Amino acid sequence: xxxxxxxxxxxKYNYWAYIVLMMVGLYAMIAKKNLVKKVIGMNIFQTAIIxxxxxxxxKTDATIPILYHDAxxxxxxxxxxxxxxGEEAPHGxxxxxxxxxxxxxxxxxxxxxxxxxxxxxxxxINPLPHVLMLTAIVVSVATLGVALALMLKIYNRHQTxxxxxxxxxxxxx
Amino acid sequence: xxxxxALLLLAPLFAAFVIFIAGWQGRNIHFPMxxxxxxxxxxxxxxxxxQVMAEGPIRYRLGGWAPPMxxxxxxxxxxxxxxxxxxxxxxxxxxxTRKLIEDEYSGKVPVFYTLYMxxxxxxxxxxxxxxxxxxxxxxxxxxxxxxxxxxxxxxRAALSTLRYLFMGTVGASFYLLGVGYLYIxxxxxxxxxxxTIIPAISSSPxxxxxxxxxxxxxxxxxxxxxxHSWLPGAYxxxxxxxxxxxxxxxxxxxVYVMIRIVFTVLSPEMVFSIPDLSNIIVWLxxxxxxxxxxxxxxxxxxxxxLTYILISEVGYMVGGFWLGNRTGxxxxxxxxxxxxxxxxxxxxxxxxxxxxLGSTRFEDIKGLFNKMPLTMGCFVIGALAMIGVPPTCGFFxxxxxxxxxxxxxxxxxxxxxIMSSLVNIILFFRIFEIAYFExxxxxxxxxxxxxxxxxxxxxxxxxxxxxxxxAAALIAxxxxxGVIVDNVISPAIPADIV
Numbered sequence: 001x002x003x004x005x006x007x008x009x010x011x012k013y014n015y016w017a018y019i020v021l022m023m024v025g026l027y028a029m030i031a032k033k034n035l036v037k038k039v040i041g042m043n044i045f046q047t048a049i050i051x052x053x054x055x056x057x058x059k060t061d062a063t064i065p066i067l068y069h070d071a072x073x074x075x076x077x078x079x080x081x082x083x084x085x086g087e088e089a090p091h092g093x094x095x096x097x098x099x100x101x102x103x104x105x106x107x108x109x110x111x112x113x114x115x116x117x118x119x120x121x122x123x124x125i126n127p128l129p130h131v132l133m134l135t136a137i138v139v140s141v142a143t144l145g146v147a148l149a150l151m152l153k154i155y156n157r158h159q160t161x162x163x164x165x166x167x168x169x170x171x172x173x
Numbered sequence: 174x175x176x177x178x179a180l181l182l183l184a185p186l187f188a189a190f191v192i193f194i195a196g197w198q199g200r201n202i203h204f205p206m207x208x209x210x211x212x213x214x215x216x217x218x219x220x221x222x223x224q225v226m227a228e229g230p231i232r233y234r235l236g237g238w239a240p241p242m243x244x245x246x247x248x249x250x251x252x253x254x255x256x257x258x259x260x261x262x263x264x265x266x267x268x269x270t271r272k273l274i275e276d277e278y279s280g281k282v283p284v285f286y287t288l289y290m291x292x293x294x295x296x297x298x299x300x301x302x303x304x305x306x307x308x309x310x311x312x313x314x315x316x317x318x319x320x321x322x323x324x325x326x327x328x329r330a331a332l333s334t335l336r337y338l339f340m341g342t343v344g345a346s347f348y349l350l351g352v353g354y355l356y357i358x359x360x361x362x363x364x365x366x367x368x369t370i371i372p373a374i375s376s377s378p379x380x381x382x383x384x385x386x387x388x389x390x391x392x393x394x395x396x397x398x399x400x401h402s403w404l405p406g407a408y409x410x411x412x413x414x415x416x417x418x419x420x421x422x423x424x425x426x427x428v429y430v431m432i433r434i435v436f437t438v439l440s441p442e443m444v445f446s447i448p449d450l451s452n453i454i455v456w457l458x459x460x461x462x463x464x465x466x467x468x469x470x471x472x473x474x475x476x477x478x479l480t481y482i483l484i485s486e487v488g489y490m491v492g493g494f495w496l497g498n499r500t501g502x503x504x505x506x507x508x509x510x511x512x513x514x515x516x517x518x519x520x521x522x523x524x525x526x527x528x529x530l531g532s533t534r535f536e537d538i539k540g541l542f543n544k545m546p547l548t549m550g551c552f553v554i555g556a557l558a559m560i561g562v563p564p565t566c567g568f569f570x571x572x573x574x575x576x577x578x579x580x581x582x583x584x585x586x587x588x589x590x591i592m593s594s595l596v597n598i599i600l601f602f603r604i605f606e607i608a609y610f611e612x613x614x615x616x617x618x619x620x621x622x623x624x625x626x627x628x629x630x631x632x633x634x635x636x637x638x639x640x641x642x643x644a645a646a647l648i649a650x651x652x653x654x655g656v657i658v659d660n661v662i663s664p665a666i667p668a669d670i671v
Contacts, residue, residue, distance in 0.1 A: 029339055042342055049346050053353055129356070132306055136349065139313045143342055146320050150338065153324065153331040163332075170329055 014055035021048035035154065035161045039147045046140040050133045057129035065124040177224070178233040178246040181217035181256065182298050184210040185263075189290035196283020203286035207267055210290060214297065215260040222253040226660055232303070232365070240303070241363035247303030247437070251506060251665035254657075255300045255429045258513045259422055263293040269521055269639035270414035273528050277412045278325055285325065285414070291318035292418060296426050305352045305438065306362045308430065309345065312394070316341045319423065322415035323407050333406030340403040344393030347386045354383030355438070364437045375443045384444070387434055395427030396484050397491050398461030405480040413524030416476070420483060421517040425509045428490045432506070435494075441670055445497040455581075458492025459589035461485060466596040475533040476523050478600060479516070482559060485593055486512045492586050493574040499670050501577025506662045508570035511558070511650060515567055518555035518643045522548050525632035525640065541608040544630050547637050549608060551644040556601035558647045561594050566651035 009016060021044055028041025151161060158166045188210030192203045225231060230249040234240065248256070267289065278285045295315025302308050320341070324334035356362060358379050359370040374380060389400075396404040408420045435444045445451055462485045469481035490512065493505035523533050525548045530537055542549045558565035571590060578587035631637060650657065 026343070029343070035335065038339060042339055045343065046346055049350050049353070052350070056353065056357055129353075135306075135310055139310065139317075142317055143313070143338065146317055147335065147338055150320070150324055150331050150335045154335065157328065157331070166332055170332070 014058075015052070018048045018052035018055070021045075021051065024048075033163050035151050035163060038163075039144065039151065042147070043140065043144060046136070046143070050136055050140070053129040053133045053136070057126040059122065059125050062123055062125045065127045067119065175233075177217040177221045178231065178248055178301055179235065181214045181221070181260065182294055182301065184213040184217070185290040185294040185297070189287045189294065192283055192290065193287040196287070201283070203283045204271060207286050207290060208264070211260065211264040211267055211293065214293070215257070215264050218253070218256040218260040218297075221248055222257050222661070225250055225253045226664075241361045241366040244307050245303040245363055245365070246301045247365065248301060249665060250661050251429070251432065251436075252300055254506075254510060254661050254665070255426065256297060258510055259293070259296050259300060259426065262421055262513060262517050263289075263296075263418060265639045265643060266414070266417045266517065266521070269636045270417060270524060271635055272633050273412075273524055273636070274414045276528065277414065281325065285322070288318045288321050289414075289418065291315075292322060295319075296422050299426050300429060303364045303437075304362055305355065305364055305367065309349050309352060312345050312348065312430075315423070315426075316345060316394075319415075319419050323411040323419065325415065326411040328410075329406070330410040330412075333403075333410045337403040337407035340393055340400070344390045344400075346390070347393065348390030351383040351385070351387035351390060354379050354386065358383070364433070367438050368440070371439060372443070375439070380439075381447070384434075384439060388431065391427050391431045391434070392491070395424045395431070395487055395491070397487055398457055398465070398484070401461070401465070401484045401487070404484055405477060408480045408483070409474070409477045413520070413527050417517065417520045417524055420480070420520050421513045424483060424487050425490075425513045428487065428494070428505070428509060431491070432494060432502075436667060441497075441667055445495075451495045451497050454495040455492050455583050455586050458488040458495065459583075459585045461488030462492070462589040462593045466593045466600075469600055470596060473535050475526065475535070475538065475604060476520075479519055479523060482597065482600070483516055486516070486559075489571075489574060489590065489593075492583075492589075493577060496574075496577045496581040496583060496586070497670070498577055498580050499666060500573055500580055502666050502670060503658060503662050504570050504573030504575075504577050506665060507566075507573060507654070507658060510657070511566040511570045511647075514643065514646055514650060515555050515558040515565075518640070518647060519552060519559065521636070521640050521643060522552035522555060525636050526552075528632055528636070529630060535604070535607055538604070538608045539611040544628070545632065546629065547631055548640065551640045553605065554644040554647055556597075556604070558651075560597045560601060564651045565647050566654065567647075569651055569654040 025041045025043070025045030025048060028044065029038050032038050032041065154166065155161055158169050160166060160169075188206050192206050195202045195206070221231070225248055230247065232240075233246040233248070235244045235246060238244070274285055275282060292315050295311050295313075295318060298311035299308055299315060302311060320334050320338050323337065324331050326334075352362065355367060355371075358374055358377060359367055361367050361370060371380060393400045404424075408416050411419070435441055465481050465485040465488065469478050469485070472478040472481060486508070490505045490508050493501045493508065496502070525545065526538065526541065527533050529545060530541075554565065558567035561567040561571040563569075571594065575587050575590055578584070578590065
């Protein structure tokens with residue numbers, strides 16, 4: 001029991017957090033009768049996934065991926081480098097690789113700029129998931145807008161946002 | 174020539190902006206602009222199809238950025254075929270429903286055309302993109318414009334669409350989550366790049382989880398059996414021009430995405446070797462076909478009935494694909510083409526009936542063969558294709574699916590297909606009987622005193638001609654099935670599937 005806690009829950013708390021949030025959102029969408037609450041649930045659901053993406057870009061002891069002219073990170077004090085989700089994670093290694101993969105090009109481009117100082121991908125968080133989530137946030141805002149517009153239309157017609165009452169009205173039409 | 178992959182997407186996208194701005198300033202250029210944009214798009218898709226048939230798959234770098242960093246458009250035989258289907262149906266539907274749109278959405282016509290263009294761009298983009306995250310964005314573009322189009326329907330439409338929006342958002346979110354898992358494992362979002370990285374780590378549970386989530390997301394969007402509850406309301410309550418665009422296309426495009434993910438991102442041998450998975454899915458598909466066919470029997474409205482048949486057709490395609498043998502997959506891919514065209518045909522006919530009668534309920538269509546002989550003639554051809562009568566195209570894809578089922582030993586799938594064909598016979602012949610033998614209900618519906626039951630009162634020619642072309646296409650596709658399978662579908666299926 002203790003082992004499970006140590007290995008599965010604490011190092012991977014970000015995954016647990018997103019799953020819990022997702023389930024909260026899903027519960028609201030399924031169980032609530034009020035359409036506004038359903039929309040709130042939907043937004044929580046989408047936000048959970050955004051948080052998941054943001055958390056996979058994070059690393060311990062890493063900074064934002066901006067290169068300074070005078071490379072301030074000469075000392076690589078991060079030999080025992082751990083990423084945010086714990087070294088025991090079965091795919092922890094690959095997370096690093098993926099970060100490398102993502103930064104290779106940035107590294108190659110900016111070599112000259114940074115006076116040839118070795119730039120290690122592990123010193124920078126992976127910006128790509130964050131950039132992807134900018135798009136996903138826009139999408140979720142647009143979805144929210146459409147949902148609210150539909151609810152406005154429903155409310156103008158039925159004077160209620162309770163799904164049961166709306167269905168009653170519709171079936172009596 | 175080289176720019177076809179970008180052009181087919183940019184034409185409707187650009188037209189959407191132009192139509193919106195022009196409509197805002199009170200200028201009505203929406204129809205010519207829309208037709209022009211979709212014609213450019215359809216011509217590009219056809220050009221791509223011939224290019225692919227001549228030279229093999231095309232990889233197009235959007236903006237010149239090299240993959241895996243840049244977004245790549247990838248066109249192979251399967252992509253090109255689905256592109257042609259989507260763009261052609263969108264174009265024909267736009268021309269056919271011009272009067273219906275003005276009738277049904279008066280005052281909001283330019284907005285409708287704007288959304289229509291966006292929806293088409295989204296659907297085409299989903300098909301053509303070679304980037305897993307870009308696919309998500311385009312999925313949401315098509316879905317959001319689709320919600321708006323569907324919600325512009327009758328009284329119930331807003332609530333039905335809101336339910337679709339909830340389900341659709343959950344589906345897209347599951348897809349996004351699956352892509353996130355793939356990204357954690359591989360660090361790439363480009364489908365071709367993913368395909369080179371995944372084989373080395375294919376036994377990892379995270380890859381399986383990613384695959385499962387993507388599939389669930391895609392199945393929600395394509396209304397595969399247990400996840401289909403949103404579809405009848407959303408499509409049945411929508412206005413006909415919107416339903417005519419979205420009903421034939423969205424489910425088919427999502428089935429295409431499923432095939433793309435299995436063929437390109439993961440490998441078919443890996444996916445089909447997951448123990449029991451394909452068995453379970455084929456069973457689900459069989460259940461989908463049988464149960465939704467019976468749900469269709471319970472409907473008393475032509476359009477509602479068609480939405481249930483649509484769900485059962487999704488079962489054909491998903492089940493046929495998961496048979497995992499060449500015959501079954503050929504049948505599933507062929508059925509994407511056939512089902513798109515025949516669904517379009519019957520929905521367009523239903524739109525014409527709705528335009529004239531204001532209803533598609535069974536009690537209102539009595540004697541309709543006398544009143545609208547051409548529309549009903551095309552409806553009969555569409556219905557025969559759905560039942561699977563040769564030489565209409567529906568017969569041939571069903572033939573492939575049934576033989577694939579026998580080859581794979583999935584007799585329950587074969588039984589479900591035959592059962593569904595029999596139920597379709599009942600469904601459609603019931604309509605024929607009502608519309609042919611029962612006299613036209615005098616004074617019903619609009620209650621015009623001058624109604625003479627026998628007088629021919631057809632829908633406008635701008636609708637009838639495209640409808641007749643579509644019905645003719647059903648027979649033409651059937652007659653040229655061999656050519657299509659040899660030149661387009663066979664090269665689309667990886668050689669290692671036997």
